[in-house]
Amino acid sequence: xxxxxxxxxxxxxxxxxAASESASRILALGGKVRIEDVAALAxxxxxxxxxxxxxxxxxxxxxxxxxxxxxxxxxxASNPHASALKxxxxxxxxxxxxxxxxxxxxxxxxxxxxVLERAGYHLVMGRTSxxxxxxxxxxxxxxxMRPAAAFITGVMELEENRLFLRGLDIPIVESWxxxxxxxxxxVGFSNVDGVRLAVxxxxxxxxxxxxxxxxxxxxxxxRRKAFETHAEALGLxxxxxxxxxxxxxxxxxxxxxxxxxTTVSDLDAVFCANDLLGIGxxxxxxxxGLRIPEDLAIVGFGDxxxxxxxxxxxxxxxxxxxxxxxxxxxxxxxxxNDDLSGETRRVFPVSLKIRGST
Numbered sequence: 001x002x003x004x005x006x007x008x009x010x011x012x013x014x015x016x017x018a019a020s021e022s023a024s025r026i027l028a029l030g031g032k033v034r035i036e037d038v039a040a041l042a043x044x045x046x047x048x049x050x051x052x053x054x055x056x057x058x059x060x061x062x063x064x065x066x067x068x069x070x071x072x073x074x075x076x077a078s079n080p081h082a083s084a085l086k087x088x089x090x091x092x093x094x095x096x097x098x099x100x101x102x103x104x105x106x107x108x109x110x111x112x113x114x115v116l117e118r119a120g121y122h123l124v125m126g127r128t129s130x131x132x133x134x135x136x137x138x139x140x141x142x143x144x145m146r147p148a149a150a151f152i153t154g155v156m157e158l159e160e161n162r163l164f165l166r167g168l169d170i171p172i173v174e175s176w177x178x179x180x181x182x183x184x185x186x187v188g189f190s191n192v193d194g195v196r197l198a199v200x201x202x203x204x205x206x207x208x209x210x211x212x213x214x215x216x217x218x219x220x221x222x223r224r225k226a227f228e229t230h231a232e233a234l235g236l237x238x239x240x241x242x243x244x245x246x247x248x249x250x251x252x253x254x255x256x257x258x259x260x261x262t263t264v265s266d267l268d269a270v271f272c273a274n275d276l277l278g279i280g281x282x283x284x285x286x287x288x289g290l291r292i293p294e295d296l297a298i299v300g301f302g303d304x305x306x307x308x309x310x311x312x313x314x315x316x317x318x319x320x321x322x323x324x325x326x327x328x329x330x331x332x333x334x335x336x337n338d339d340l341s342g343e344t345r346r347v348f349p350v351s352l353k354i355r356g357s358t
Contacts (some may be wrong), residue, residue: 162183176189201352207297208235213270213271254287279300293356319351
């Protein structure tokens with residue numbers, strides 16, 4: 001099941017998290033965070049900031065704490081590798097994976113790495129775990145290595161991190177959404193389109209009382225809002241919704257379905273905003289003695305390998321993650337080779353693989 005070929009991809013309403021006042025000032029100046037910016041915010045001289053970063057013990061506790069707070073607020077990062085890299089950037093490309101338990105993200109990283117390695121670059125990966133704090137810490141840590149470029153399995157929502165990355169002046173590819181305003185380049189797909197396919201399919205199969213399980217932020221929010229919009233447009237009754245703070249594995253899907261079914265008893269179908277949740281829901285439904293799809297239909301999002309293997313097979317929204325990674329790698333190489341005429345945005349089509357769960 002696919003969207004009509006002549007239909008334009010819907011944009012995803014990515015929610016941005018505002019930058020602090022100091023970060024906004026830096027953004028207005030072009031995004032470069034200088035040691036002078038940190039010094040001004042901390043109320044000390046630039047040389048004091050430099051001393052505190054190199055040898056914290058020689059600066060008073062009061063000043064050091066003010067400097068540490070200013071560094072955290074502005075996102076300033078001194079570069080411990082700078083002396084060894086004065087001649088240019090490294091041959092490392094940083095990859096920020098939302099969740100390494102997700103088959104889709106690792107497939108994209110594999111595709112990107114395969115392209116980059118042939119050109120002498122190496123992909124170094126870290127996971128953000130859908131956490132702004134971890135994302136911020138990881139960006140600062142990896143960027144201290146002066147990577148040549150960055151690949152992100154998602155779109156940055158925190159404006160301070162967008163500001164920081166834009167100021168590095170390196171090729172950056174975001175993915176997994178069709179955002180209107182990427183930091184630099186985008187290789188993504190429309191989450192809204194994917195949800196539309198799933199909800200339309202449920203309606204066509206005659207399911208009327210539907211529920212939603214997904215994360216309570218980021219793409220989880222985009223998919224939940226799209227689910228609500230299209231379910232209402234098609235006359236479906238939304239009788240249950242459960243948002244989880246994070247997704248670590250299939251256990252989260254099992255618990256989520258168990259929680260939903262303790263509050264409602266007449267649920268016809270549930271849309272799970274990623275395959276880990278969907279597979280968990282499939283396992284829990286079977287453990288509870290429910291027949292799939294006779295008692296409960298389940299739709300996932302991602303098309304992991306296990307989705308096809310777990311009986312009776314899970315219907316799921318799919319996109320070619322490996323091809324997205326390969327495309328990201330090619331866009332990065334083009335920019336690194338000073339090819340400014342190449343494409344900077346690629347939106348992949350989504351489809352629905354219909355299996356026994358619906």
